[in-house]
Amino acid sequence: MSLTLLAQPGITQQVADTVTTGEAVAFWVLGPLALAGALGMLFARNAVHSALWLVLTMLSLGVLYMVQQAPFLGFVQIIVYTGAIMMLFLFVLMLVGRDSSDSVVEVLRGQRFAATVLGIGFAGLVVGALGRALTDVTPVGLVTPNTTNGGNVANIGQLLFTDYLFPFELTSALLITAAIGAMVLAFASRAKQTRKTQRELVEERFRGERPGSLPGPGVFATANSVATPALLPDGSVARESLSEIVEPTAKERLDDDVAEVSGTGHRPDARALKGES
Amino acid sequence: MSKTAELLADDPLWLIIVKVVGIFAFLVVMTLFMINWERKVVARMQQRPGPNRVGPGGWLQSLADGLKLAFKEDIRPVLADKWVYFLAPVISCVPAFLAFAVIPIGGEVSIFGERTALQLVDLPVGVLVVLACSSVGVYGIVLSGWASGSPYPLLGALRSAAQVISYEIAMGLSIVAVVMNSASLSTADIVEAQAGGWYFYLLPVSFAIYVISMVGETNRAPFDLPEAESELVGGFHTEYSSLKFALFFLAEYINMVTVSALATTLFLGGWRFPFVGDDHLLNSGWFGLLWFVLKTLAFLFLFIWLRGTLPRLRYDQFMRLGWKFLVPIALVWFVAVAFARYVRQEIEAGGLATGTVLAVFGAVLAAVLLIAFLLPDRREERDPNAVPVTGGGFPVPPLDLAVPKAPPRRRDVEVARLPKEPAAVTTGKEAGDGDA
Structure with missing residues (x-):
């Protein structure tokens, strides 16, 4: 990218492949910002901070597109990438939790080797493309498509729905397939067990075997632990108060309580202060 | 390049600054006014006076509240993420202000001898600017919820992210039909295209979907799930105080103003006065600003009205409304609009006769109706456990009602036999007191 700083006279029609002062200033502000965002994403310790740095990069790129006379691309970049995709990333990161650290155990075998190979390949691609762009390609500028035939947006629309219709439709089919696949995977287990409706729940509660709520644990006992079962007036254990997952207290430890409830235990003296036990 | 864009292109720097300051002041004043207006209208709906102490008629109450809020202690929770916690209110506030730049709030006027349009910029992608700003604004809410480091704000933030996306x-799809009819994304062009007819009656389905989704987009009642007081304390801004909280408040109200202004621009003809032509006196100069503000206020009143009327939706119902009703209806509608436009183009080009189109349309309609009549009705489901209802619509007990057995008397139950106390004296005394 050759940054020839040319002072442009204040006319609306710009010459094709020159860089105006405003554009150069915008580039030197946004370029470092985008780079800082990328580096910050790599070196941030917190996953959410990392995502935020990436957002900074994406926003800078979006504004760069706008400055380079591609307003539609710029705003779509902000709406789609920053607004929707990064938001979903953040969503997942927040659900995972702030304190979760990276696992040190490598699950994928040979991922370091694969990462190295792919990284080197990607770097080669970038260098090759950049080199070709700097030498072989002559920039034509966006003045013609931006001013003729309805402007920037209309021309993009026309190209998308004529010359590039097949790739466009193919991409959308791919995305829809991915979305449906994700949904099928997520809902496969849920579909089997049908949830009770509110009506069924109400009927079950009011017309079932036991109207009213279950007895709480330890109502007549000396402890309020979940493990302590409730005792019925005759001293027997209320079966409904037993927890399914907690092992109840041993029967012997309840003997005193049972005796007290059933009235066979030690009775306080008539003149004793009650409530002290 | 449209007429408005050409007008705006030669604005001198001082005029741009005047416009920026003007828009900023307009939004802040609208926020202060809105808070007060909302409290007064809701109060009237609930038959109580509302704020009536500060200033004439209580209209300065929100100003006083705002000043007080600024001087309160700024609390940061221990678990909060320092920088993100600070950044979140700023992020939610800046795009809110930014979005208003593309709204045409008036026609061509002259400010100090300079011909210009009452609009800051006119981009060829104007409508997308508003969408982009609202999608960046969500970051403020989401990050505030995460950075607060406590569960309720986090839940509010998660809800908000899902909701706004x-x-x-739905909002974008409802706008598509408008863009198709006006053949431009620029807000000024859309207003221009409505000279022949406003889109709220030309595209009624789009209008309805936009109005519903704009309430969802701004987190307002009945869709205010991210800050549902009864479920999440305050939602994403539970932990915020002082100026940071004020910024969230400001952003919420500015967003309301912005989506209302966009609704005015897209569906209510922008700054136009109805029933008269563009060259009429009522459509000239600064009158446009008046009509624009009045239309925006009508939408803002709708927000207040909804809040005073409707209860909050349950979260799953709310999501179902968005994904299973609004989005499919918007899709079908915009395909229908495209088809109608195509048919009209063909008729105008002479490829199709109006009679043919009407005949085909009638045939299709008749076929759909026939199929609808031929389809058997769904059988009414009979509930085996239903209580039989006899006459009058009141649930009365059935004639063969089995009266349950009387419960065992209490004295049959064995009670603890405590030793007899000499209680007769007290009982007698109490009885005597009762008699006297």
């Missing part, structure tokens, strides 16, 4: 899709 879902409703932005």
Whole structure:
């Protein structure tokens, strides 16, 4: 990218492949910002901070597109990438939790080797493309498509729905397939067990075997632990108060309580202060 | 390049600054006014006076509240993420202000001898600017919830992220029909295209979907799930105080003003006065600003009205409304609009006769009706456990009602036999007191 700083006279029609002062200033502000965002994403310790740095990069790129006379691309970049995709990333990161650290155990075998190979390949691609762009390609500028035939947006629309219709439709089919696949995977287990409706729940509660709520644990006992079962007036254990997952207290430890409830235990003296036990 | 864009292109720097300051002041004043207006209208709906102490008629109450809020202690929770916690209110506030730049709030006027349009910029992608700003604004809410480091704000933030993304899709799809009819994304062009007829009656389905999704987009009642007081304390801004909280408040109200202004621009003809032509006196100069503000206020009143009337939706119902009703209806509608436009183009080009189109349309309609009549009705489901209802619509007990057995008397139950106390004296005394 050759940054020839040319002072442009204040006319609306710009010459094709020159860089105006405003554009150069915008580039030197946004370029470092985008780079800082990328580096910050790599070196941030917190996953959410990392995502935020990436957002900074994406926003800078979006504004760069706008400055380079591609307003539609710029705003779509902000709406789609920053607004929707990064938001979903953040969503997942927040659900995972702030304190979760990276696992040190490598699950994928040979991922370091694969990462190295792919990284080197990607770097080669970038260098090759950049080199070709700097030498072989002559920039034509966006003045013609931006001013003729309805402007920037209309021309993009026309190209998308004529010359590039097949790739466009193919991409959308791919995305829809991915979305449906994700949904099928997520809902496969849920579909089997049908949830009770509110009506069924109400009927079950009011017309079932036991109207009213279950007895709480330890109502007549000396402890309020979940493990302590409730005792019925005759001293027997209320079966409904037993927890399914907690092992109840041993029967012997309840003997005193049972005796007290059933009235066979030690009775306080008539003149004793009650409530002290 | 449209007429408005040409007018705006030669604005001198001082005029741009005047406009920026003007828009900023307009939004802040609208926020202060809105808070007060909302409290007064809701109060009237609930038959109570509302704020009536500060200033004439209580209209300065929100100003006083705002000043007080600024001087309160700024609390940061221990678990909060320092920088993100600070950044979140700023992020939610800046795009809110930014979005208003593309709204045409008036026609061509002259300010100090300089011909210009009452609009800051006119981009060829104007409508997308508003959408982009609202999608960046969500970051403020989401980050505030995460950075607060406590569960309720986090839940509020998660809800908000899901909500705004879902409703932005419905909103975008409803705008598509408008863009198709006006053949431009620029807000000024859309207003221009409505000279022949406003889109709220030309595209009624789009209008309805936009109005519903704009309430969802701004987190307002009945869609205010991210800050549902009864479920999440305050939602994403539970932990915020002082100026940071004020910024969230400001952003919420500015967003309301912005989506209302966009609704005015897209569906109510922008700054136009109805029933008269563009060259009429009522459509000239600064009158446009008046009509624009009045239309925006009508939408803002709708927000207040909804809040005073409707209860909050349950979260799953709310998401179902968005994804299973609004999005499919918007999709079908915009395909229908495209088809109608195509048919009209063909008729105008002479490829199709109006009679043929009407005949085909009638045939299709008749076929659909026939199929609808031929389809058997769904059988009414009979509930085996239903209480039989006899006459009058009141649930009365059935004639063969089995009266349950009387419960065992209490004295049959064995009670603890305590030793007899000499209680007769007290009982007698109490009885005597009762008699006297």
